[in-house]
Amino acid sequence: MKHRMTLYKRLELRLSSSLEQSKQKQTLLGTLIRGISAAITGVFLSYFLSGFVQILIVRQLGKLLYGEYATLTATLGLMASLLGFGLDVWVLSEGGRDHSTLAMNIGHVLWAKIVGAVVLLALVALAWSNQMVETPAFVIGVLGIIFDSFTSTGYSALRALNRNGSVAIFQVVSPLVLLGAIGAMQYVGASVLLLFFVQALTSAALATTLLLLLRKLVGPLLLHRFRLWYLVSGAWLFVAADVLSNIYTQSSIVILGRLVDQTLVGLWKPALNVIGFTFLVPSLLFLVGLPQLNAVTRDRRQYRSLLLALSAGALCYGVAVMIGLWLFNGFIVQLLFGHEYDAALPLVRAMSLVPLFKSGSFVCVAILLSLNRQLVRVGLQAIVTVLSVIGGLVFIPIYGLQGAVWLYVAIEALIFILYLAGAAFQLRRAWR
Numbered sequence: 001m002k003h004r005m006t007l008y009k010r011l012e013l014r015l016s017s018s019l020e021q022s023k024q025k026q027t028l029l030g031t032l033i034r035g036i037s038a039a040i041t042g043v044f045l046s047y048f049l050s051g052f053v054q055i056l057i058v059r060q061l062g063k064l065l066y067g068e069y070a071t072l073t074a075t076l077g078l079m080a081s082l083l084g085f086g087l088d089v090w091v092l093s094e095g096g097r098d099h100s101t102l103a104m105n106i107g108h109v110l111w112a113k114i115v116g117a118v119v120l121l122a123l124v125a126l127a128w129s130n131q132m133v134e135t136p137a138f139v140i141g142v143l144g145i146i147f148d149s150f151t152s153t154g155y156s157a158l159r160a161l162n163r164n165g166s167v168a169i170f171q172v173v174s175p176l177v178l179l180g181a182i183g184a185m186q187y188v189g190a191s192v193l194l195l196f197f198v199q200a201l202t203s204a205a206l207a208t209t210l211l212l213l214l215r216k217l218v219g220p221l222l223l224h225r226f227r228l229w230y231l232v233s234g235a236w237l238f239v240a241a242d243v244l245s246n247i248y249t250q251s252s253i254v255i256l257g258r259l260v261d262q263t264l265v266g267l268w269k270p271a272l273n274v275i276g277f278t279f280l281v282p283s284l285l286f287l288v289g290l291p292q293l294n295a296v297t298r299d300r301r302q303y304r305s306l307l308l309a310l311s312a313g314a315l316c317y318g319v320a321v322m323i324g325l326w327l328f329n330g331f332i333v334q335l336l337f338g339h340e341y342d343a344a345l346p347l348v349r350a351m352s353l354v355p356l357f358k359s360g361s362f363v364c365v366a367i368l369l370s371l372n373r374q375l376v377r378v379g380l381q382a383i384v385t386v387l388s389v390i391g392g393l394v395f396i397p398i399y400g401l402q403g404a405v406w407l408y409v410a411i412e413a414l415i416f417i418l419y420l421a422g423a424a425f426q427l428r429r430a431w432r
Contacts, residue, residue, distance in 0.1 A: 046171040046175060049172065053178050057195065072141055083113055086238035086239040086240070087238065087239065088152050088153050088155075088156040089241075090105070090234060090238040091105050091106060091109055091153060091156045091160065092159055093238070093290060093374075094160075095160025095161070096290055096292065096295055097291075102161070103221055106153060106214060107220075107223070107224040108224070108226060108230065108231045109153050109231070110153060111222065111226045117146040137195075140193070140196045140200050141196045143200045143204075144200035147203035147204045151206050154207065155167050156287075161291075162291060166213070170209075170210065173202075173206060174206060178195075178198060178199060181194070238374065241381055244378065244382060247385050247389070248381070251392050252392045252396065252404045252408055253269070253272075253404075256392075256396050256404045259393075264400065267343055268405070272351075274332060275348065278325070278358075281317055282314055282359040285310055285363070285366075286363070289310045290370060293306055293310075293366055297370050297371065314359035314360055314363045317355075318358075321355040325348055325349065326349055326352045329345050329348040329349050330342075332348070333345055347401075350405050353412075354408070357415075361415060361416045363423075364422070364423040365377060368419070371426050376426060384411060387414070388407070388411050391407050391410075391411070395407055
């Protein structure tokens with residue numbers, strides 16, 4: 001009888017443990033699905049509203065004023081990329097692993113960005129005094145991109161806390177405010193200066209609201225003692241990864257434009273824009289999935305469940321997009337750019353495999369970061385960057401646009417293969 005009771009208790013404990021693990025698995029997958037759904041909804045709503053806003057801006061300003069607006073926007077976009085290279089991904093990655101250090105990490109990144117903003121404003125002031133910058137819209141635009149940079153850090157912090165719904169709400173607010181401002185311009189007159197002023201004011205309000213929310217969630221942000229070595233030692237690999245990524249993705253465009261023909265870039269860039277738009281969903285899979293992978297790294301069963309869900313989602317999405325681009329590239333290009341860019345159709349078809357490679361790469365990078373193997377990622381990127389630049393200098397001058405297209409596909413395939421091999425090796429090593 002005693003033996004039966006012991007056996008019964010063992011079976012009861014095993015069943016209870018199995019039910020608990022199943023419940024945890026469902027909770028994790030539910031959190032992942034809800035997070036991805038909220039992120040995708042917010043981004044697509046934001047993109048839709050932003051696109052609608054841009055159409056209204058074109059109509060309101062007319063060709064002359066819109067040319068000024070577009071030129072300033074492009075210039076500010078380049079300057080914005082210099083603020084916080086890779087630092088926000090560091091906040092996301094480390095925050096998902098350990099919430100207790102999130103406030104300190106946010107504070108360090110904000111201080112670094114404040115220093116960068118001061119330097120940027122000093123350069124703008126110098127350019128203004130030398131009459132290199134004559135329009136006040138540019139100065140206001142610089143203030144806007146500084147606040148946008150703070151907002152980006154806030155988004156990463158909220159994603160680290162699995163508050164993707166809050167991010168989605170914030171992302172929709174900005175184009176809605178701008179939409180209201182454009183509506184008001186019908187009565188006061190269209191102005192580039194007024195548009196930039198409204199955008200900067202909205203960015204400042206969003207950044208302030210985000211930082212106040214984060215202060216409530218994780219504690220004071222800017223009161224931590226700033227330690228440069230702490231920031232450098234923790235984030236330098238993330239910065240290096242961002243720099244290398246920009247080099248190997250942009251080098252072929254630069255080589256084609258400088259060594260062959262700029263008009264070919266004008267044909268290739270719209271095709272690249274179509275492909276680049278498809279990276280939105282896998283990037284959201286990465287942003288939502290990484291903090292959760294970091295949180296369960298030591299629990300092999302839960303980690304595998306999340307990894308399987310992310311991999312399945314990336315594979316299904318990549319295959320679906322590949323088929324869609326192959327079959328409907330003509331409709332997509334003509335819808336977005338018109339018949340003037342029909343020559344870009346075969347380019348989109350040739351690059352239709354890239355979203356599949358990119359989806360897999362995002363999952364592999366999430367694995368490497370969750371296992372704290374950022375150095376492996378940077379090493380693989382360095383190899384690809386060198387091959388990309390050398391390949392571009394060798395093949396693009398000979399084969400022109402076709403050489404650039406096939407080199408781009410080959411580089412994306414190569415980095416996926418390297419990431420996959422690296423992630424598989426590191427997983428096997430961690431689970432021995």
